Amino acid sequence: METIYLDNNATSKVAPEVLEEMLPYLRDLYGNPSSMHTFGGQVARNIRQGRERVAALLKCDPAEIIFTSCGTESDNTAIKGTLAAVPNKRKIITTRVEHPAVLTACREMENHGYTVIELAVDEKGQIDLDELIDAVDDDTALVSIMYANNETGVIFPIDKIAEIVQQEGAIFHTDAVQAVGKIPLNLNESKIDLLSISGHKLHAPKGVGVLYVKKGTRLSPFMVGGHQEAGRRAGTENVAGIVALGKACELAATNLDEENTKVKNLRDKLENTILKSCLQCRLNGDKDNRLPNTSNISFEFIEGEAILLLLDRFGICASSGSACTSGSLEPSHVLRAMGVPFTAAHGSIRFSLSRYNTEKEIEFVIEKMPEIVNRLRQLSPFVAGQ
Ligand code: PLP
Secondary structure, rough: OOOEEOOOOOOOOOOOHHHHHHHHHHOOOOOOOOOOOOOHHHOOOHHHHHHHHHHHHHHOHHHHHHOOHHHHHHHHHOOOOOOOOOOOOOEEEEEOOOOOHHHHHHHHHHHOEEEEEEEOOOOOOOOOOHHHHHHOOEEEEEOOOEEEOOOEEEEEOHHHHHHHHHHHOEEEEEEEEOOEOOEOOOOOHHOOOOEEEHHHHOOOOOOOEEEOOOOOOOOOOOOOOOOHHOOOOOOOHHHHHHHHHHHHHHHHHHHHHHHHHHHHHHHHHHHHHHHHHHOOOOEOOOOOOOOOEEEEEOOOOOOOOHHHHHHHHHOOOOOOOOEEEEEEEEEHHHHOOOOHHHHHHEEEEEOOOOOOHHHHHHHHHHHHHHHHHHHHHHHHOOOOOO
């Protein structure tokens, strides 16, 4: 059975060109870039090239790129590194729909005497900028608002937000883990201070990430030890991962148009057909203002997990909007924040596509979905009239 992979917001396939480029650094060129000998030292220039390629995709200076181990480390560094660098300010502003890498790090700071404000979102998953303007003040150290939501794909007006935050003298971080490689960014023209990336979401392997730090931004190191990354992040560099992420960024830059044409068209075809062919389902999020690859659909009166299990029998990989914690199904905090009713939040499925998906795969999923939904509805004790 072939795998139809529609879970790219969870993780993505390593691009063949990326794998090819990184392999020599695992096999032959294993030296430490900090070594004095030529064998080790020679890979320092490959790290430099990786940095330049990431900077080219983000349109920023290579010196503004710090390599990390993942998106979670980048988010934690941004939050904890900012608070340590600005000790006299005691307020953090974020949103209710952030990834746990941001939400948990912010909530943890409440135990250290910080006030954390989590901005609400409307039914489309969008924040109210007036609420942000009211909340941010001269006691605000950091505002952390994601570029695009991982569950719904909803995009936030990040450049406008960054301007509001800058006017109040606070530092602005955005978790762009889901946005980079899917929509164009131009950091030279933006007021964003800190931005997180994760390699495995854009066809590089797991174990490498980036924190962009705008020149002049105050930030204390989160990882201390050696002098790597100009003293901003200690730890021997993941050379193969950095080379891979550089290549993935180069590919992403050339594939951005495809992301917004081919991938978006496939996503729209999948979504529109499912919404027509399966009864009692609804789109979660903002139909227009979202990532081109993401679709989050709720199927009333059935469990997302049950849909996933039946999809899995056909080799189809997707995600559900609820997570099994302590034996009970907890609906997604994102959908709950958007006011999605409990029964709909429970039955939500996220499809997230990539440039590797084909028309044939999408047609197969479109054919199977009504069968799966009808079968589960027949078993559901909650369906009206049954
Ligand atoms: N932020 C967002 C929006 C994500 O979607 C994810 C991963 O799902 C992360 C952060 C964490 O990234 P990583 O898995 O690289 O730690």
